[in-house]
Amino acid sequence: MLINGEEKTLQQTTTLNALLAQLGYRAAFVAVELNGNIVKQANFGSTTITDADKLEIVSFVGGG
Template identity: 40%
Template sequence: MIAIILNGEQRQVRGGSIADLVASLGLDVKKVAVERNREIVPRSTLADVALAEGDALEIVHFVGGG
């Protein structure tokens, strides 16, 4: 387990990629925008970017509606 800050809250999560974290949150990787340590992470690289101790992530998911 590693400590990260997710949307302003301290959390303990399993190591892995950002895509793994998004999936564990029950979100669709195709419908999120992720900022890691104040830098936007391109959606095409979410599976390649490993989480690290102390990372600060902001995850925004898109919701359709009408």
């Protein structure tokens, strides 16, 4: 699979929520594009991710 343009291997099918946690992201502070489509945060727990998918993950950062 591709995550932010970087090749990764996914050992098994998982949910987007579980993958984000595994990668160290806090789901409340990211936007995710899966295979060219934006995924609503409400659907992170029910969205299945496979090794054939392409993800773009953007983190929101506060500051000033």
